[in-house]
Amino acid sequence: MLKAYLVGGSQDTQGRPDQLLAKVELALQNGITMFQYREKGPGALTGAARVQLGHRLRALCRQYDCPFVVDDDLALASELGADGIHVGQRDQGIEAVLTAAQAAGLFVGYSCATAAQVARANQLAGVAYVGSGPVFPTISKADADPALGVAGLAALVAQSRHPVVAIGGLNATNLATVWTTGVAGTAVISLVLGAHDVAKVTRQFANYAKIKS
Ligand code: TZP
Numbered sequence: 185m186l187k188a189y190l191v192g193g194s195q196d197t198q199g200r201p202d203q204l205l206a207k208v209e210l211a212l213q214n215g216i217t218m219f220q221y222r223e224k225g226p227g228a229l230t231g232a233a234r235v236q237l238g239h240r241l242r243a244l245c246r247q248y249d250c251p252f253v254v255d256d257d258l259a260l261a262s263e264l265g266a267d268g269i270h271v272g273q274r275d276q277g278i279e280a281v282l283t284a285a286q287a288a289g290l291f292v293g294y295s296c297a298t299a300a301q302v303a304r305a306n307q308l309a310g311v312a313y314v315g316s317g318p319v320f321p322t323i324s325k326a327d328a329d330p331a332l333g334v335a336g337l338a339a340l341v342a343q344s345r346h347p348v349v350a351i352g353g354l355n356a357t358n359l360a361t362v363w364t365t366g367v368a369g370t371a372v373i374s375l376v377l378g379a380h381d382v383a384k385v386t387r388q389f390a391n392y393a394k395i396k397s
């Protein structure tokens with residue numbers, strides 16, 4: 185389920201929830217293996233609108249039998265009946281999240297961008313996967329850390345006892361190289377949500393995962 189992981193929110197489709205829903209449905213029809221609802225950053229919805237869009241995305245993922253993950257919000261993940269939650273280093277403390285997520289039956293993804301962070305994650309049995317990036321510079325996250333590069337990613341993969349998902353600046357040109365690092369999966373926002381032909385680009389994205397893994 186980590187192989188072709190789509191992340192996104194309405195801020196990634198010009199603030200248009202209907203466009204997000206349409207693109208996510210095309211992506212679901214063309215091979216994504218997991219979706220994360222990440223309504224965050226400039227232009228993101230808040231309050232009831234954020235919850236309502238989450239319900240619609242959740243229903244869509246259920247329709248296509250695709251695991252549904254919520255970024256950084258345990259209450260929202262529970263309300264939407266998510267399968268998993270993804271947390272970063274600046275979000276709620278990981279121990280508290282692991283405990284609460286276990287009680288709620290959610291798997292946990294954890295962002296790690298340094299050797300120290302991976303070493304910490306290695307001590308945590310309940311982590312389902314580690315998200316590492318940005319691998320390359322990204323346009324989709326204003327507060328992103330410096331890019332790891334392919335060698336930096338490979339070092340984290342070698343160190344991690346959890347499966348690693350690469351994120352950040354992945355595109356049709358660099359996906360082949362990313363798959364040489366031993367990652368368990370690849371995650372994108374703009375490659376798919378910024379595509380003119382979402383179906384075609386998603387098929388390419390998902391095909392890399394099939395060929396290279
Ligand atoms: N975390 C690290 S980079 C990133 C996130 C959420 C953004 C990835 O977006 P894109 O458009 O695939 O570079």
Ligand code: MG
Nearest residue numbers: 256271272275
């Ligand atoms: Mg986060």
